[in-house]
Amino acid sequence: MTATARFTGDANPYGGGDPYADYRTADFPFTDLVDLADRRLGAGVIAANDEFFAERENLLKPEPAEFDPERFGHKGKIMDGWETRRRRGASADRPHPTDEDHDWALVRLGAPGVVRGIIVDTAHFRGNYPQAVSVEAACVPGSPSPGELLGPGVKWTTLVPRTAVGGHAANGFVVAAEQRVTHLRVNQHPDGGIARLRVYGEVAPDPAWLAALGTFDLVALENGGMVEDASDRFYSPATNTIQPGRSRKMDDGWETRRRRDKGNDWIRYRLVEQAEIRAVEIDTAYLKGNSAGWASLSACDGESGEWTEVLPRTRLQPDTNHRFVLPEAVRATHIRIDIFPDGGISRLRLFGSPTDGGAARLAARHRELGG
Numbered sequence: 001m002t003a004t005a006r007f008t009g010d011a012n013p014y015g016g017g018d019p020y021a022d023y024r025t026a027d028f029p030f031t032d033l034v035d036l037a038d039r040r041l042g043a044g045v046i047a048a049n050d051e052f053f054a055e056r057e058n059l060l061k062p063e064p065a066e067f068d069p070e071r072f073g074h075k076g077k078i079m080d081g082w083e084t085r086r087r088r089g090a091s092a093d094r095p096h097p098t099d100e101d102h103d104w105a106l107v108r109l110g111a112p113g114v115v116r117g118i119i120v121d122t123a124h125f126r127g128n129y130p131q132a133v134s135v136e137a138a139c140v141p142g143s144p145s146p147g148e149l150l151g152p153g154v155k156w157t158t159l160v161p162r163t164a165v166g167g168h169a170a171n172g173f174v175v176a177a178e179q180r181v182t183h184l185r186v187n188q189h190p191d192g193g194i195a196r197l198r199v200y201g202e203v204a205p206d207p208a209w210l211a212a213l214g215t216f217d218l219v220a221l222e223n224g225g226m227v228e229d230a231s232d233r234f235y236s237p238a239t240n241t242i243q244p245g246r247s248r249k250m251d252d253g254w255e256t257r258r259r260r261d262k263g264n265d266w267i268r269y270r271l272v273e274q275a276e277i278r279a280v281e282i283d284t285a286y287l288k289g290n291s292a293g294w295a296s297l298s299a300c301d302g303e304s305g306e307w308t309e310v311l312p313r314t315r316l317q318p319d320t321n322h323r324f325v326l327p328e329a330v331r332a333t334h335i336r337i338d339i340f341p342d343g344g345i346s347r348l349r350l351f352g353s354p355t356d357g358g359a360a361r362l363a364a365r366h367r368e369l370g371g
Contacts, residue, residue: 004028004174007166011126019067019124024169030117030200034221037184037199038062040243041110041222045082047146048105053083054193056105059186065195067124081125083193097190103130106146107184111222112139113203114369115159115181120171121196129167130188135160137181139370149183162189180204180369202226204369205272207362210354215278219335219350220244224272224362228334231265232256232342238267241348246321247285253346255290256339265292266338271350273358274301276329280311281349282337283321291318292339299332313340321347331355 005026012022037043039060048056058065058081065080072078082105087097115137122129136156140149148154157177165171186197205224210216219225221242230238234257240247247253256265277299284291297311310330316322316339329352337348354362 004172007169007171008164009166011166011168013126014067014069022168023123024166026170026172028117028119028170028172030174033116033200034111034113034203034226034239035198036109036111036113036115036181036201036203037107037197038110040245043110044108046106046108048082048103050084050103050191051082052085053077054079054081056082058082059105059107059194059197061196065121065123079124079193079195081123081193081195083125083128084188084191087191102187102189103191104188105186106149107186107197107199109182109184109199111203112180112182112206112371113201114178115175115199115201117175117200118160118173119196119198119200120165120173120186120194121198122165122167122169122171122193123195124168125193125195126167128193130165130190130192130194132162132164132189133160133171133194134158134162134187134189135173136185136187137177137179138183138185139180140182144183156185159184178369180366180371204366204371205362206371207359207366210272210362211359215351215353217349218271218275218277218352218354219269219348226270228268228270230254230267235344241267241345242269243347246283247346250286253285253287253344255287255344256342259342262341264338264340265342266336267348268334268336269348270334271332273354273362274331274333275352275354275358276331277310277335277350277352278326278329279351280324280326281321281347281351282316282324282345283347283349284316284318284344285321285346286319287344287346288318290343292316292343292345294340295345296338298336298338299330300334300336301332303333305333307336316345
């Protein structure tokens with residue numbers, strides 16, 4: 001595990017103006033991956049030992065943390081994050097906390113997966129951030145309670161060892177553990193506040209669940225699909241197109257900048273595994289004056305396979321869910337959607353089931369990751 005950028009120490013006290021003007025951040029190599037702790041996937045902070053100043057649920061808010069210098073409550077400054085009280089020692093002779101004293105929060109990932117990177121964001125916690133953080137991971141089936149997760153039978157693996165962090169900063173960590181994770185234990189040493197937690201990685205679905213479903217969405221994030229590349233991410237990320245549920249507002253989909261050339265925009269996806277696709281949905285919900293005009297789909301079987309058009313260029317309507325039954329099942333590992341000339345779509349759904357070979361590889365990968 002290596003930190004790609006390291007921030008330590010206090011930030012300057014807030015001096016007015018844009019509170020993010022002196023925010024410390026960096027380009028991290030893993031942020032194009034899915035956030036496994038996204039609330040839209042079903043993630044939650046299920047317990048914390050202390051949340052005196054600010055509640056634990058703030059950790060997983062999708063938007064950046066906000067700062068209001070005038071907002072105070074009966075307990076003190078109200079912060080947009082998770083903040084614990086100041087720890088104290090055992091007596092007047094020993095007023096300081098011990099090296100082992102720390103606060104913790106339990107996080108249920110929205111989709112089980114392999115963690116590749118973590119950001120512990122201390123935005124606006126300038127002098128009241130933790131001195132250090134650590135993150136542990138466990139793989140526990142079902143829906144365990146906090147008590148069950150903290151029981152003696154659960155094996156926790158360290159993803160981020162105890163590491164000093166900085167205030168008002170995005171503290172990023174590359175994670176090298178090749179294992180399936182369902183829950184995290186986020187520790188702050190000895191106390192303080194964390195604004196946001198982001199957990200980037202690759203979904204590792206349960207093959208038994210997918211087999212029970214039979215036909216399912218082969219490109220959905222929660223089932224293990226992913227965006228490999230896109231021509232344009234100007235207004236919103238292409239990953240939005242495979243989030244759960246229908247889009248609820250315009251920026252919950254994928255929208256490109258306006259083209260002034262004769263080209264077109266596109267997204268390339270990797271399916272959960274080799275599969276046979278039988279039906280397609282292309283949704284333009286909430287995209288009204290900026291939806292794509294036309295769309296086509298192409299499929300590829302294998303990394304070096306040839307691309308074949310499976311849905312010809314088809315007119316799209318604004319704010320509409322379009323459904324297509326393919327004339328015959330299409331075997332593929334990758335799909336590309338081309339939109340013409342630009343604009344956006346909100347969701348893409350590809351319904352089908354894995355091939356025998358794809359199902360076998362899914363099961364083998366599940367075993368390799370300790371699932």
